[in-house]
Amino acid sequence: MPIRTVYKAQVDHLQILDEDGKVDDKLWRGDILSDEQVVFAYDFMITCRQLDEIAFKLQRSGRMGTYPQNKGQEAAAIGSGMAAVKGRDFLCPCYRENAALFLHGMPMEYVLMNWMGDERGNKIPEGVNITPISIPIGTQMLHAAGIAWAYKLRKEDRCVITYFGDGATSEGDFHEAMNFATVQNVPCVFFCQNNQWAISVPREIQMNSETVAQKAFAYGAHAIQVDGNDLFAVYKATREAIDRARAGGGVTLIEAMTYRLADHTTADDARRYRDEAEVASWRGKDPMIRLRKYLEGKGLWDDARQAASEEKAKVLVAEVVKRAEGIEKPAVTDIFDYTFAELDPELELQKATMRTSSIGQEPSQVGLNSGERQHA
Amino acid sequence: MTATLDPPNPTTAHHLPEGTREIAFREALREAMSQEMRRDQRIFLMGEEVAQYNGAYKVSQGMLDEFGPKRIIDSPISENGFAGLAVGAAMYGLRPIIEFMSWSFSLVAADQLLNNVPKMLYMSGGQWGCPVTFRGNNGAGGQLGSTHSWTTEAIYSNIPGLKIAIPSCPADAKGLLTTAIRDDDPVFNLESERMLSDKGPVPEGEYTIPFGLAALRRGTWSGERDSDCTLVSFGRPVNFCIEAADELAKDGIVCDVLDMRTIRPLDIDSIIESLKRTNRIVVVDQCWPFASVASEVITQVCEKAFDYLDHQPLRVNTDDVPTPYAKNLEAEYLPHKGKIMAAVKTTLAGATA
Ligand SMILES: Cc1ncc(C[n+]2csc(CCOP(=O)(O)OP(=O)(O)O)c2C)c(N)n1
Ligand SMILES: [Mg+2]
Numbered sequence: 001m002p003i004r005t006v007y008k009a010q011v012d013h014l015q016i017l018d019e020d021g022k023v024d025d026k027l028w029r030g031d032i033l034s035d036e037q038v039v040f041a042y043d044f045m046i047t048c049r050q051l052d053e054i055a056f057k058l059q060r061s062g063r064m065g066t067y068p069q070n071k072g073q074e075a076a077a078i079g080s081g082m083a084a085v086k087g088r089d090f091l092c093p094c095y096r097e098n099a100a101l102f103l104h105g106m107p108m109e110y111v112l113m114n115w116m117g118d119e120r121g122n123k124i125p126e127g128v129n130i131t132p133i134s135i136p137i138g139t140q141m142l143h144a145a146g147i148a149w150a151y152k153l154r155k156e157d158r159c160v161i162t163y164f165g166d167g168a169t170s171e172g173d174f175h176e177a178m179n180f181a182t183v184q185n186v187p188c189v190f191f192c193q194n195n196q197w198a199i200s201v202p203r204e205i206q207m208n209s210e211t212v213a214q215k216a217f218a219y220g221a222h223a224i225q226v227d228g229n230d231l232f233a234v235y236k237a238t239r240e241a242i243d244r245a246r247a248g249g250g251v252t253l254i255e256a257m258t259y260r261l262a263d264h265t266t267a268d269d270a271r272r273y274r275d276e277a278e279v280a281s282w283r284g285k286d287p288m289i290r291l292r293k294y295l296e297g298k299g300l301w302d303d304a305r306q307a308a309s310e311e312k313a314k315v316l317v318a319e320v321v322k323r324a325e326g327i328e329k330p331a332v333t334d335i336f337d338y339t340f341a342e343l344d345p346e347l348e349l350q351k352a353t354m355r356t357s358s359i360g361q362e363p364s365q366v367g368l369n370s371g372e373r374q375h376a
Numbered sequence: 377m378t379a380t381l382d383p384p385n386p387t388t389a390h391h392l393p394e395g396t397r398e399i400a401f402r403e404a405l406r407e408a409m410s411q412e413m414r415r416d417q418r419i420f421l422m423g424e425e426v427a428q429y430n431g432a433y434k435v436s437q438g439m440l441d442e443f444g445p446k447r448i449i450d451s452p453i454s455e456n457g458f459a460g461l462a463v464g465a466a467m468y469g470l471r472p473i474i475e476f477m478s479w480s481f482s483l484v485a486a487d488q489l490l491n492n493v494p495k496m497l498y499m500s501g502g503q504w505g506c507p508v509t510f511r512g513n514n515g516a517g518g519q520l521g522s523t524h525s526w527t528t529e530a531i532y533s534n535i536p537g538l539k540i541a542i543p544s545c546p547a548d549a550k551g552l553l554t555t556a557i558r559d560d561d562p563v564f565n566l567e568s569e570r571m572l573s574d575k576g577p578v579p580e581g582e583y584t585i586p587f588g589l590a591a592l593r594r595g596t597w598s599g600e601r602d603s604d605c606t607l608v609s610f611g612r613p614v615n616f617c618i619e620a621a622d623e624l625a626k627d628g629i630v631c632d633v634l635d636m637r638t639i640r641p642l643d644i645d646s647i648i649e650s651l652k653r654t655n656r657i658v659v660v661d662q663c664w665p666f667a668s669v670a671s672e673v674i675t676q677v678c679e680k681a682f683d684y685l686d687h688q689p690l691r692v693n694t695d696d697v698p699t700p701y702a703k704n705l706e707a708e709y710l711p712h713k714g715k716i717m718a719a720v721k722t723t724l725a726g727a728t729a
Contacts, residue, residue, distance in 0.1 A: 117519045117702055119700065122701075122719045136480070136481065136524075167452070170454045171453055171455075198433070199424075200425055201450055201452070274431065332704065332705060332708050334702075334705060335705050335709055347697070350696070
């Protein structure tokens, strides 16, 4: 009996805007960004990059805890964020796609507050479709599958996009989320920012598969690898994936090839494990350099606009920092809030007396010596 | 031959042999692992960032250079994966040391840790043991937010089949970890990121500290003057107890501070011995109060030494809420010195000195 091939697969890599700012016109057509939108995206990158650099400086001067810089990954965040529709679609992030969150209505100061150690920065404003930043690696992917499942059950024409890193694909959560999402055919897009490193661990040690995208095939999902520093490729691939998912056409795993230009977090020093030559080569692939070249080539940008944009960003970022730092410290009694939808009598009592974990500090709390204690 | 640190009865100070120097907690942990790896080829260390990066918290600094990539292994970000892999490797005769970057992330491996590791020996009728040492950072205090600040003492100590060590100082960190690695049963070693840079005297050579033996850090059992209250604690909060005891001593209130060093086995005998002298007890535990390690200690005290109590036993835990993120809230949430002092004073209220 001859051996039959029962499965074959290939992963395509999409690049539309190359490192020199040249665009492939054959690919950049159809549902694409208008000139105004591209100008907006570049202008927004300038703001986000500045905010990122300021956050780094805040940490260095002791005004912020640990911060994971997003520098170099702006095209992946903004391209995908623009492909999703604000208010309609839902974002389940990790921590390296701040720009996408801002596009979908997350106030910039919230992200700063969060890394400054203020839980209130994690309280997503009403009407903004974003789950809180996920610090335990991988958990948000399952939440995304769950939200998408709810959309499907309620017959809502919406889509969820979940962000994660290359390292996160090693967690069971990734595989379980992919399997669940595809088996149930829910409107969900898995967006992997493959920035080549998970702290000090490079792709070859993290996984034996050459690409992240190929993992899609194991689950019967669509797969595509894009140049993650190419705004156009990211936008196009994400847009297609979202439209397909909404139409019931299946789940897509997008692997955006990008690079973490900064350290893993401010607690890290990547020079200890990364080759300077590698970093330098990726600096040349910076998403902002090529986009600026493209815009200048089209007469949509020049030095004067650059200077104006940078100045505007500076003012805006300064205001954001002011708002983040200006917020009053939380009150100590806030410790108890939100432990339950409604505080139970024990916690109410503890909140009122601020005699808490040491149950012995307040005789009335021990329930002896005093008749004051009133339990419902 | 390996020395055993501390005589069978708890004493105030360690009996530290020759060649004792001041080193940091993290160095003490590293020394225990390295010394054991030199004498036992079956041991390997695996975890996230342990090799190339020298450990996320630099505990395994230099170990890749000494032992090579076959024994110091950077794992993918797969906690359930490497916990389960360690079980298999141990069943087949190896002696894995597994580092969790944080015990918070060990929760990803809950099925392996709760349902496989502690039961393997039991369910195989003694055939397959599971001599794995799991270790890493445990506890709040670094403003890492609720999901990253787990104190896992209570959940893990509820499980039969697990031994749980929780050092409070560098000398114990080394001795307890050595004992853990040599143990034929699974041991969880709960360390604290907040203490890794703490320095203390640590003997150079190999030594073990027997599990289930508390150390008396304050107070004496010499019979000269019994202490007024027994403070019992585990891991980092032992240091808060020492601070509180020193502060209370200024007011003439003397405390026994018992550093339990292991939660399982629990040295209840030493607790009762101290209680017989003080008749008052406060248990300080960085877990949440409900069904905590403190609850267990107090239950055992009530069961075994009720007649020695002159005041109901008290406990100081973290507040019964998820760990707050903001600095001022987290500080208040912890079982800090102020709370401990207040609890001790409560037990003494009405007592004549
Ligand atoms: C469950 C869990 N395990 C480990 C960690 C520690 N950790 C934080 S970030 C990180 C690396 C993540 O790498 P990747 O997914 O590639 O994302 P990147 O940081 O590169 O954007 C690790 C191991 C964690 N936060 N959660
Ligand atoms: Mg990565």
